[in-house]
Amino acid sequence: MTRSYLAKNVQSLQPSGIRKFFDLASKMDNVISLGVGEPDFVTPWNVIEASYHSLEQGYTAYTANAGLLELREEISSYLSKEFSLSYQADNQILVTVGASQAIDLALRSVLEPGDEVVVVEPSFVSYSPAVTLAGGKAISLSASAENEFKIQAEQLEEVITTKTKAIVLCSPNNPTGTVLNRKELEQIAAVVEKHDVLVISDEIYAELSFEEKAMSIASIPGMAERTIVVSGFSKAFAMTGWRLGYACGPVEIIDAMTKIHQYTMMCAPTMAQYGALEALRNGMESVENMKMSYRQRRNYVVNALNEMGLSCHVPGGAFYVFPSIKETGMSSEEFAQRLLEEERVAVVPGHVFGESGEGYIRCSYATSIKQLGVALQRMARFVEKHRISDRDIEVTNQQ
Amino acid sequence: MKQKEIELLKLLEKNGRLETETISKMLNMPPKEIEELITKLENEQKILGYSTLIDWSSVYEYEGVAALIDVKVTPVRGVGFDKIASRIYRFPEVKAVYLMSGSYDLSVSVEGKTMMEVSRFVSDKLSTLDTVVSTTTHFILKKYKHDGIIFDDESDDDKRIMVTP
Numbered sequence: 001m002t003r004s005y006l007a008k009n010v011q012s013l014q015p016s017g018i019r020k021f022f023d024l025a026s027k028m029d030n031v032i033s034l035g036v037g038e039p040d041f042v043t044p045w046n047v048i049e050a051s052y053h054s055l056e057q058g059y060t061a062y063t064a065n066a067g068l069l070e071l072r073e074e075i076s077s078y079l080s081k082e083f084s085l086s087y088q089a090d091n092q093i094l095v096t097v098g099a100s101q102a103i104d105l106a107l108r109s110v111l112e113p114g115d116e117v118v119v120v121e122p123s124f125v126s127y128s129p130a131v132t133l134a135g136g137k138a139i140s141l142s143a144s145a146e147n148e149f150k151i152q153a154e155q156l157e158e159v160i161t162t163k164t165k166a167i168v169l170c171s172p173n174n175p176t177g178t179v180l181n182r183k184e185l186e187q188i189a190a191v192v193e194k195h196d197v198l199v200i201s202d203e204i205y206a207e208l209s210f211e212e213k214a215m216s217i218a219s220i221p222g223m224a225e226r227t228i229v230v231s232g233f234s235k236a237f238a239m240t241g242w243r244l245g246y247a248c249g250p251v252e253i254i255d256a257m258t259k260i261h262q263y264t265m266m267c268a269p270t271m272a273q274y275g276a277l278e279a280l281r282n283g284m285e286s287v288e289n290m291k292m293s294y295r296q297r298r299n300y301v302v303n304a305l306n307e308m309g310l311s312c313h314v315p316g317g318a319f320y321v322f323p324s325i326k327e328t329g330m331s332s333e334e335f336a337q338r339l340l341e342e343e344r345v346a347v348v349p350g351h352v353f354g355e356s357g358e359g360y361i362r363c364s365y366a367t368s369i370k371q372l373g374v375a376l377q378r379m380a381r382f383v384e385k386h387r388i389s390d391r392d393i394e395v396t397n398q399q
Numbered sequence: 400m401k402q403k404e405i406e407l408l409k410l411l412e413k414n415g416r417l418e419t420e421t422i423s424k425m426l427n428m429p430p431k432e433i434e435e436l437i438t439k440l441e442n443e444q445k446i447l448g449y450s451t452l453i454d455w456s457s458v459y460e461y462e463g464v465a466a467l468i469d470v471k472v473t474p475v476r477g478v479g480f481d482k483i484a485s486r487i488y489r490f491p492e493v494k495a496v497y498l499m500s501g502s503y504d505l506s507v508s509v510e511g512k513t514m515m516e517v518s519r520f521v522s523d524k525l526s527t528l529d530t531v532v533s534t535t536t537h538f539i540l541k542k543y544k545h546d547g548i549i550f551d552d553e554s555d556d557d558k559r560i561m562v563t564p
Contacts, residue, residue: 016564018562018563018564021561022560022561022562022563023563025561026561026562028561031561033559033561033562035561035562035563036559036560036561036562036563037563037564038559038563040557040559124564125564126564148463174564191444223550285403292406296406296410296425299424299425299426299427300421300424300425303423303424303427304424346561346562348562348564369417369421369425
């Protein structure tokens with residue numbers, strides 16, 4: 001037996017629970033997927049066209065490590081105008097390969113072995129593994145359904161120790177769609193400031209907030225110096241495959257992140273950067289149109305779910321709803337698997353986003369109304385068939 | 400309310416067959432209110448009709464041609480272009496008439512069974528009108544996109560993978 005060449009921390013990582021459903025669903029025919037974490041829209045044509053043009057003009061070489069200065073300037077003024085954030089283009093913004101890389105760079109720049117990072121769950125599946133890979137220790141903090149999956153300041157206070165280096169926040173949230181408002185962010189900020197902790201704020205869904213404009217925690221006075229804002233073009237501009245994101249933060253941290261980026265990635269794809277430039281300059285109308293469509297679909301899905309008896313809060317943003325499936329008495333995993341097998345609808349079981357997601361499923365509504373209609377009809381039939389009647393509950397209680 | 404009205408109109412403009420039940424869920428309004436609002440918009444002539452976009456070129460048994468005609472006219476004192484426009488748009492073969500800026504005055508869209516039929520309309524009916532100075536007829540060879548809909552759109556199929564985080 002030869003020795004294993006694998007690093008221990010990589011070996012210890014569990015494959016994402018999402019993988020299993022992907023494998024199952026992709027082997028079946030006639031599946032409607034509400035399991036997709038990306039827009040159903042194709043990138044706005046003007047963006048594609050601008051990227052074509054850049055290629056035709058021969059812009060095929062590396063850019064500066066931190067990204068095209070022109071793009072960073074555009075990001076700077078965009079963030080200032082839309083989210084009241086103030087970042088210098090020349091030393092506070094780093095253009096990355098998707099927001100995912102920005103998160104990885106942020107964690108690697110700040111973590112030392114043994115440092116703890118609080119990850120608010122249910123959360124995007126990559127945060128905790130990224131913490132582990134960066135040598136840190138992820139501490140899960142469960143936001144509960146009663147609070148619409150909003151983390152409470154007291155809860156945060158309880159898990160922070162002297163080893164806590166950072167907290168990862170995501171609002172509007174994947175998978176719950178929850179948006180934190182000013183007051184809630186201020187309460188979190190107060191705790192964070194008190195304990196001198198850094199915030200890694202994933203704001204990739206910031207543009208997709210339906211009721212009120214999403215707020216960045218970095219815009220709260222005193223927070224910019226302890227926040228790394230991570231965002232990108234994937235969701236609002238429908239550019240997932242372009243792999244283009246960015247990070248903004250204190251000069252020292254962005255400088256460190258750029259150092260790692262320089263040695264490991266060189267720069268983000270050039271043609272994607274030219275596309276992003278056009279997206280910021282002339283893409284907002286497309287974003288608004290897509291946003292309106294998401295909002296209508298959200299209403300549609302929430303109404304349909306409530307009608308079939310799956311209760312869910314009205315998510316303020318992103319393109320997910322996170323209904324409870326406790327009505328059926330099934331675990332998330334069983335529900336998702338049987339729904340797929342019996343009705344050919346793919347959803348993501350809530351537990352893959354963290355323990356507190358158990359008893360819930362994530363449904364993405366980044367799918368046409370027509371498809372949503374069929375999927376929800378199938379789901380209603382499934383729920384009707386498997387709903388625990390009052391009698392069943394009595395029997396269970398007696399046992 | 401105004402905002403909801405515009406949203407409703409945009410939805411119906413894209414898909415006139417969208418069911419009330421569906422719209423009701425999308426706009427968070429009771430079905431009855433949606434029905435009433437649609438009736439109101441119809442009565443106010445904001446909704447003028449419901450049509451279906453058909454790619455006739457894919458219907459083999461159907462033959463038809465369409466043309467866009469640039470028409471130069473002499474405006475008439477007092478009524479401007481409106482009177483001559485109404486003389487033209489009343490012909491059933493005329494599908495659309497627009498008053499244009501630029502080198503000609505009216506843009507007239509005409510449909511007929513054959514090129515001959517359209518030509519005859521131009522020479523017999525249109526160019527013989529008193530105020531018409533000249534006409535230039537352009538036959539449409541192929542429709543790529545109409546009313547925001549791309550014909551033969553391959554980019555429509557979902558290219559995403561089934562389940563992603």
